[in-house]
Amino acid sequence: MNMDHIKTKLGSRRAILGVLVAVLGTLSASVAIAIASNSSSVPQGRPAPAPETQAPNVAIVSELSILNRPATAADSLPSGIVGNPSQWLNEQRVGANASLSRLAASSPSGSIYLIPSATGVCMFDTAGTTNVCASADEVANGEAEEAILCSPTIPSGDIEIGGVLPDGTSNPTVLLSNGSIQPLEVKSNTYSADFARSGPLPTSIEWIAGGTKHTTATHVPSSASSETCTTP
């Protein structure tokens, strides 16, 4: 082995080492950026998912008697929903039990189910619009509500509010941003109402229960009126 051969061999090893260091450097930088941008760790302060409830909560049954009626075949959720993350994420968090579901309303676009959870109920619309879970207290206060500001499931020029109201409510209405009031149709404790984005937006829901007027905010931001929504 002469000196030239040794130098060539050392040179090629140095070149390979250089490439490896460059690759490792790039990889480390990529991992560091990935960690800085997003985190896959489970956040501190996040409670563990509630165990699947085995029976409707006593408080929620007193508010939603539909959950206590005998089940029929129509009450069963369609297959493919339970466990599907895009549809069952919140339900899984709150211990909803699909085997206890009750069909609340049907339309050509889909069916609305009420599903008992560990502390309350979930409203699930198979059309892909309202999907809200709430405690019994929130249902009593009218806070079981979702505002859909952009979704492929509704026309891009509309927004929708959907939610649950307890038994014994009467004269449910929606207060709009221009001060006008319009009736809110409630079917088996559930409602779902669309509004033109270009018109007055719903600001609160009002109803009478026990002789008292109740109000809850819809939390629809005013920016919804100028939002540009796209549908694939």
Added chain:
Amino acid sequence: MRNMAVWLAATVSCAVALAIPAGAAAGEGHYCEELVPAYTDCANNPGHSWDYWNGVVDVNAAEYYGEGTVNVCEHAYDRGNGDTVSDRCGNGFAGSSGDLAYYFEHNIELSSHAGNNSEHPHTIYGTIVN
């Protein structure tokens, strides 16, 4: 060279393991996780870097775990044209439901956001599933 290759493989394995911490649900990622001012998107919260998620996702959700009822919003934009794909607000939780399915199936990158839609500062969590 063989030792070098083994060392490289071990280093790469460690780096990947560090990037996916133990305890994370498969396919679930988290962002924001910070005190967010009233009516503010996590991405507009000054001084924070983990405040939105760019990439291909199946679900985006905004969550609040604390006491009381706090309204939160999730918001997903098409990174190509900036249009809103999904925007939903709810008390304690707002999820994109099936809104992102088309983009997930077609491998289209979105910018996923979460925000505080209430009148007081609260700790808001963003979650994606991919």
